[in-house]
Amino acid sequence: MIETQNLTRHFTVNKKTVEAVRGIDLRVEAGEMVALLGPNGAGKSTTLRMLTTLLPPTSGTARVAGFDVTTQDREVRRRIGYIGQGNGAGHSQRGRDELITQGRAYGLSAAAARERAGELIASLGLTEVADRIVSSLSGGQRRRLDIAMGLIHAPGLLFLDEPSTGLDPQNRANLQEHIRRLRAEHGTTIVLTTHYLDEADHLAERVVVIDHGRIIADASPERLRSEHAGDRITLTFDHAEEARRVAAHPPGLIEGARIEHDGTRVVIEATGGARLVPELLRILEKENSAVVSVEVVRPTLDDVFLNLTGRSLREDGADLPGTTGGKDEVA
Ligand SMILES: Nc1ncnc2c1ncn2[C@@H]1O[C@H](COP(=O)(O)OP(=O)(O)OP(=O)(O)O)[C@@H](O)[C@H]1O
Numbered sequence: 001m002i003e004t005q006n007l008t009r010h011f012t013v014n015k016k017t018v019e020a021v022r023g024i025d026l027r028v029e030a031g032e033m034v035a036l037l038g039p040n041g042a043g044k045s046t047t048l049r050m051l052t053t054l055l056p057p058t059s060g061t062a063r064v065a066g067f068d069v070t071t072q073d074r075e076v077r078r079r080i081g082y083i084g085q086g087n088g089a090g091h092s093q094r095g096r097d098e099l100i101t102q103g104r105a106y107g108l109s110a111a112a113a114r115e116r117a118g119e120l121i122a123s124l125g126l127t128e129v130a131d132r133i134v135s136s137l138s139g140g141q142r143r144r145l146d147i148a149m150g151l152i153h154a155p156g157l158l159f160l161d162e163p164s165t166g167l168d169p170q171n172r173a174n175l176q177e178h179i180r181r182l183r184a185e186h187g188t189t190i191v192l193t194t195h196y197l198d199e200a201d202h203l204a205e206r207v208v209v210i211d212h213g214r215i216i217a218d219a220s221p222e223r224l225r226s227e228h229a230g231d232r233i234t235l236t237f238d239h240a241e242e243a244r245r246v247a248a249h250p251p252g253l254i255e256g257a258r259i260e261h262d263g264t265r266v267v268i269e270a271t272g273g274a275r276l277v278p279e280l281l282r283i284l285e286k287e288n289s290a291v292v293s294v295e296v297v298r299p300t301l302d303d304v305f306l307n308l309t310g311r312s313l314r315e316d317g318a319d320l321p322g323t324t325g326g327k328d329e330v331a
Pocket residue numbers: 011012013018019020021038039040041042043044045046047193195
């Protein structure tokens with residue numbers, strides 16, 4: 001569905017070259033749901049804009065839906081949907097009419113366009129405002145209308161640039177549900193950019209981590225976690241002496257793991273560590289080291305990013321799961 005080779009884009013700003021995208025090789029098969037994850041300025045939007053023909057590459061090639069983005073841009077555009085970061089909807093029409101017009105422009109019958117517009121309005125929480133003039137909508141409402149515009153013709157390949165930014169948690173959940181349904185019902189191939197860790201984790205089956213214009217990892221969230229970050233196992237003992245002994249002479253099973261000891265607790269960080277816990281407890285029991293409690297924390301994609309780059313995605317302004325208040329729409 002998508003195949004890029006050494007895709008590169010430079011910008012010149014004040015006579016200096018900004019290497020926004022530095023040789024991306026990406027292959028996306030039909031039906032995949034892929035998230036491009038990276039901090040602000042990593043090159044995600046620039047990549048998406050090249051794939052959607054909005055920006056010519058400086059060098060390298062990209063084929064999208066079977067056509068070259070540079071020489072066959074019209075063919076590409078006919079086959080894709082794109083929801084960018086800006087507002088696409090016109091301002092002097094009513095939201096519902098905008099949607100219907102857009103649907104008709106993509107070849108839907110009037111009845112089908114009306115029905116589809118109604119469906120999207122309901123599922124994106126726009127029922128109460130759909131018949132108002134677009135310019136009177138709040139930023140978040142307009143964002144949801146933009147998303148509906150991009151979805152109206154149920155394209156086979158859909159690109160979404162930071163789709164959740166500006167949405168409150170409820171509408172973000174609705175949007176994610178909508179994206180999942182599109183995929184389940186129509187087999188839509190979906191490529192989205194995000195800097196929300198939870199979005200990449202819960203929505204995408206494949207996460208392409210981008211940093212400084214390059215792909216630095218590309219796998220399922222589960223595999224990224226197991227390859228690039230360890231599970232954190234905290235064992236609590238009755239006595240500090242036991243914890244010290246276990247930390248000093250850990251069972252062979254956890255050899256190579258990072259082990260720290262603090263009071264009555266031993267913290268072990270090990271790849272695939274959760275699976276070791278039952279055997280670990282059996283060994284410790286045999287050694288008469290009584291474990292009082294066990295806690296296992298799976299790594300997040302932020303831990304993965306941290307291990308890959310030495311930096312946290314959160315430092316770059318990404319939101320923590322559940323702490324999305326800062327960017328949400330104010331009703
Ligand atoms: N039109 C442009 N002119 C000059 N520089 C640009 C332009 N567009 C992007 N850049 C620069 O290219 C780099 C990559 O930007 P891009 O928008 O692709 O990042 P991003 O990963 O999408 O970030 P964000 O999450 O903030 O949208 C940044 O340094 C940005 O400042």
